[in-house]
Amino acid sequence: MTKYGLRARVFTLTLAPTLIIGLLLSGFFTINRYQDLETQLSVTGNNIIEPLAIATGNGMSTNNRESVRYMINYAHRKHSDIIRTIAVFDKNNELFVTSNFHRNFEYLMFPADEPFPTNTRLKWHDNALVFKTPIIVENDFTNLNRGDENDSILGYVALEIDLSALRLQQYQEMFTAALVLSLGLAISGIFAYKLTKEVTGPITDMVDMVDRIRRGHIDTRIEGRMIGELDTLKNGINAMAISLSDYHGEMQQSIDQATSDLLETLEQLEIQNVELDIAKKRAQEAARVKSEFLANMSHELRTPLNGVIGFTRQMLKTQLTTSQRDYLHTIEKSANNLLTIINDILDFSKLEAGKLLLENIPFDFHDSLDEVMRLLAPSAHEKGLELTLKVDHRVPFGLIGDPMRIQQILTNLIGNSVKFTERGNIDISVELKSERDNAIDLQFMVRDTGIGISERQQAQLFQAFSQADASISRRYGGTGLGLVITQKLVSQMEGEVGFTSRLHQGSTFWFSVRLMKTDLPVSQPLDIHSLLGKKVLLIEANMQAASIIQQNLIRGGLHVTYRSTIPEKVEPHDFAIYNLTPSNIPDLTQLEADICLLEQFAPQVFAMLPSTELALSEHLLARGISGCLPKPVAARKLFELLMDPDISTSNLSVVPSLPNPIAPLRIMAVDDNPANLKLITALLKERVEQVDKATNGKQALEYATQHEYDLIFMDIQMPEMDGVTACKEIRKTPLNAETPIVAVTAHAMAGERERLLSEGMDDYLTKPIEEHILEQIFASWIDTSALNTPTPEAEPLQEPPSQPSSEPLISENGSINWSQAMQQSAGKEDLAQDMLQMLLDYMPEVELLVNEALDGKDVDLWPPIHKLHGSCAYSGVPKLKKLCHDIETLLKQETPLSDIEPELFELVDEMNNVVKASQEFLVAS
Numbered sequence: 026m027t028k029y030g031l032r033a034r035v036f037t038l039t040l041a042p043t044l045i046i047g048l049l050l051s052g053f054f055t056i057n058r059y060q061d062l063e064t065q066l067s068v069t070g071n072n073i074i075e076p077l078a079i080a081t082g083n084g085m086s087t088n089n090r091e092s093v094r095y096m097i098n099y100a101h102r103k104h105s106d107i108i109r110t111i112a113v114f115d116k117n118n119e120l121f122v123t124s125n126f127h128r129n130f131e132y133l134m135f136p137a138d139e140p141f142p143t144n145t146r147l148k149w150h151d152n153a154l155v156f157k158t159p160i161i162v163e164n165d166f167t168n169l170n171r172g173d174e175n176d177s178i179l180g181y182v183a184l185e186i187d188l189s190a191l192r193l194q195q196y197q198e199m200f201t202a203a204l205v206l207s208l209g210l211a212i213s214g215i216f217a218y219k220l221t222k223e224v225t226g227p228i229t230d231m232v233d234m235v236d237r238i239r240r241g242h243i244d245t246r247i248e249g250r251m252i253g254e255l256d257t258l259k260n261g262i263n264a265m266a267i268s269l270s271d272y273h274g275e276m277q278q279s280i281d282q283a284t285s286d287l288l289e290t291l292e293q294l295e296i297q298n299v300e301l302d303i304a305k306k307r308a309q310e311a312a313r314v315k316s317e318f319l320a321n322m323s324h325e326l327r328t329p330l331n332g333v334i335g336f337t338r339q340m341l342k343t344q345l346t347t348s349q350r351d352y353l354h355t356i357e358k359s360a361n362n363l364l365t366i367i368n369d370i371l372d373f374s375k376l377e378a379g380k381l382l383l384e385n386i387p388f389d390f391h392d393s394l395d396e397v398m399r400l401l402a403p404s405a406h407e408k409g410l411e412l413t414l415k416v417d418h419r420v421p422f423g424l425i426g427d428p429m430r431i432q433q434i435l436t437n438l439i440g441n442s443v444k445f446t447e448r449g450n451i452d453i454s455v456e457l458k459s460e461r462d463n464a465i466d467l468q469f470m471v472r473d474t475g476i477g478i479s480e481r482q483q484a485q486l487f488q489a490f491s492q493a494d495a496s497i498s499r500r501y502g503g504t505g506l507g508l509v510i511t512q513k514l515v516s517q518m519e520g521e522v523g524f525t526s527r528l529h530q531g532s533t534f535w536f537s538v539r540l541m542k543t544d545l546p547v548s549q550p551l552d553i554h555s556l557l558g559k560k561v562l563l564i565e566a567n568m569q570a571a572s573i574i575q576q577n578l579i580r581g582g583l584h585v586t587y588r589s590t591i592p593e594k595v596e597p598h599d600f601a602i603y604n605l606t607p608s609n610i611p612d613l614t615q616l617e618a619d620i621c622l623l624e625q626f627a628p629q630v631f632a633m634l635p636s637t638e639l640a641l642s643e644h645l646l647a648r649g650i651s652g653c654l655p656k657p658v659a660a661r662k663l664f665e666l667l668m669d670p671d672i673s674t675s676n677l678s679v680v681p682s683l684p685n686p687i688a689p690l691r692i693m694a695v696d697d698n699p700a701n702l703k704l705i706t707a708l709l710k711e712r713v714e715q716v717d718k719a720t721n722g723k724q725a726l727e728y729a730t731q732h733e734y735d736l737i738f739m740d741i742q743m744p745e746m747d748g749v750t751a752c753k754e755i756r757k758t759p760l761n762a763e764t765p766i767v768a769v770t771a772h773a774m775a776g777e778r779e780r781l782l783s784e785g786m787d788d789y790l791t792k793p794i795e796e797h798i799l800e801q802i803f804a805s806w807i808d809t810s811a812l813n814t815p816t817p818e819a820e821p822l823q824e825p826p827s828q829p830s831s832e833p834l835i836s837e838n839g840s841i842n843w844s845q846a847m848q849q850s851a852g853k854e855d856l857a858q859d860m861l862q863m864l865l866d867y868m869p870e871v872e873l874l875v876n877e878a879l880d881g882k883d884v885d886l887w888p889p890i891h892k893l894h895g896s897c898a899y900s901g902v903p904k905l906k907k908l909c910h911d912i913e914t915l916l917k918q919e920t921p922l923s924d925i926e927p928e929l930f931e932l933v934d935e936m937n938n939v940v941k942a943s944q945e946f947l948v949a950s
Contacts, residue, residue, distance in 0.1 A: 836942035
């Protein structure tokens with residue numbers, strides 16, 4: 026394109042003016058000539074027709090046709106080259122004579138309804154020009170002047186002139202103009218070509234030479250002499266080529282030198298890469314050894330520590346002197362601190378290695394927060410601090426996430442606030458930031474009135490094994506890992522963490538997490554209709570605590586009257602709630618006086634006590650107070666207490682469970698795990714007459730072709746035929762095509778419920794199975810009214826039978842939580858022991874396969890780990906269950922076996938711990 030750019034530009038600038046001027050001049054003269062020819066023809070026509078009209082006047086007046094015909098024929102012959110026809114019409118507009126026959130005389134005539142004009146008229150047609158001139162008697166011109174035109178006009182002459190010759194002459198003129206224009210363009214083109222040859226030719230040669238220089242032919246030069254500035258340009262290009270040649274020589278020498286240096290550097294880099302590869306392998310081996318060491322030390326350290334803590338607590342229950350009790354408390358506190366440090370280090374190591382996996386299980390969010398408050402309240406109340414919790418009412422009760430890690434984060438932040446605050450409040454708030462589809466973003470804030478952090482010290486936070494001030498660890502204790510672990514956990518939950526602080530004015534730590542909503546019931550709904558419209562007198566000295574309790578009560582439909590102190594006089598109320606401030610506990614005499622005064626205002630008085638003063642509850646209940654609760658007050662506990670004052674921290678009463686009527690139904694339970702199958706069968710036999718058990722999908726399909734069922738509980742992951750396939754096949758059977766099928770699975774991941782329902786399941790039940798959720802499944806799919814049995818919603822709230830106080834609920838090493846096992850077996854001790862025994866019977870097989878895998882044998886560990894995980898869900902072994910969940914997730918992600926060796930070692934150790942701990946529960950039976 027560059028090669029022809031200049032040439033095209035020269036041609037354009039040369040020819041364009043000639044073309045434009047030629048077009049303008051030729052167009053101007055052609056149009057003038059065109060119009061002149063037409064004017065000339067019209068003048069000729071007038072010169073012919075007007076004398077002819079005068080000459081025919083006598084003939085028309087005497088009606089002499091021959092005389093008139095002679096005249097018009099003579100005129101026609103004389104101008105035959107242009108005249109087609111001459112016709113004479115009388116005053117009646119009828120043809121009088123004509124010089125030539127015409128096939129259509131109408132267009133030569135005047136319209137019949139118009140008077141004849143007094144002068145010549147002409148009209149242009151496509152190929153003819155028509156003239157019409159009136160014939161007037163010469164001696165009657167005086168009549169015309171008087172306006173008597175029709176009496177003086179004898180007729181008119183019509184002349185038709187042929188335009189063919191005119192058009193031909195016009196075309197000749199235009200052709201001549203075009204020929205002259207073309208000749209001018211040709212002459213201009215010759216001059217343009219000569220100019221182009223003299224200017225663009227040398228420029229093109231120079232461009233080619235520059236291109237050759239660009240390709241490396243730097244010895245090329247431009248020869249010959251050129252005109253004007255082109256010769257100067259030629260000399261400049263030749264000089265540039267000479268400079269480039271010299272520079273190229275110097276550059277080549279530099280390149281050769283740099284290449285030599287680069288080869289030496291590459292050799293050094295290759296040596297360094299080999300050394301780095303060796304160092305990498307050593308680091309990986311060191312990391313593996315470290316992980317294995319941490320896994321082993323976790324067991325070796327925590328096992329004796331749990332023994333120290335357990336036996337210390339047992340000794341505290343015996344008769345001891347004051348000094349001995351003080352020593353034991355010191356031992357217990359030190360052991361707990363050491364256990365916390367060990368757990369922090371292990372969590373930090375797993376987070377650094379990316380092996381700390383989060384659970385996604387449905388849980389009661391409010392109950393998890395209350396559990397953290399109950400755990401940390403004693404340490405806050407011991408220092409006289411007020412601990413408050415405010416939860417946005419838009420936050421649902423049921424969420425999917427990792428409740429243990431959320432509790433760990435809150436425990437770290439609140440524990441720090443308690444540690445670094447000497448007086449005032451520690452306020453925790455949870456707000457709903459946003460909600461999209463099934464995901465919600467929550468923001469937690471922990472605000473204290475403690476020592477604060479200076480701007481210089483703030484930069485050192487969120488760093489491992491460091492604190493804002495080195496002296497803090499000596500004064501307050503701690504490893505400096507809490508905030509680091511918090512930051513990494515929050516990051517794994519797709520959230521952020523931050524803080525604001527001013528020295529001596531307190532700190533505010535906040536973090537956000539993303540959780541999923543769930544439709545699964547996580548708690549029994551609380552019916553508070555009986556409290557609607559009731560009046561409550563609230564006494565609370567702390568404004569923040571009072572505001573939270575007041576909002577909860579108002580949201581529950583009660584009318585609240587708030588006072589910071591007990592008033593001397595107030596209108597009667599239904600309830601009075603007296604909150605004691607941790608920093609200002611009245612003596613017993615004053616407390617009784619306050620209660621007496623409140624009893625004058627309300628028939629029922631409730632006391633909210635700091636967790637350090639719970640011993641007062643026995644005295645107050647004996648004194649006649651309606652009920653007591655520890656602070657901070659959970660909204661659900663408060664409403665339960667108002668509805669039933671017998672529910673109190675000092676005298677919990679258990680409502681005996683009422684036996685359910687046996688429904689005449691036939692149900693099939695399908696599960697490949699014997700423990701799971703035994704539990705769900707036991708739960709179902711309490712409600713229905715017949716329960717058929719199937720250990721896999723193939724057997725379930727065989728039963729479905731033989732019997733008709735009212736309900737089917739289907740496990741998902743099974744050998745031979747999985748639950749989804751079995752469900753689709755059962756739908757094809759004539760007996761159970763419409764039978765409701767409930768998916769029973771341990772996977773509570775987001776979207777799992779929707780996936781199973783889209784695959785054909787009718788409902789969704791997670792493991793471990795809770796009795797109240799099982800009741801809701803029955804209520805959804807079984808017509809209880811037709812069976813004449815009470816629906817689960819109509820039954821009173823029941824709690825499982827309490828265990829004897831002499832029986833330990835948690836093993837000494839913490840591996841077995843017997844209260845959890847009893848809850849998962851619906852309070853049946855024999856069933857819980859059977860489930861634990863089945864788990865113990867299966868563990869040697871798993872241990873053998875794990876040891877073979879650790880020895881390097883090709884073993885598929887996922888099926889036995891998955892089966893072990895299912896058995897743990899009903900046996901009260903939370904640690905073992907968590908390990909199985911982590912290992913199962915890693916195996917699903919196809920993690921190399923070498924990367925999960927520490928977890929496998931820990932699994933073997935924990936199975937041994939379960940075996941040891943099981944003796945105290947199985948022997949007790």
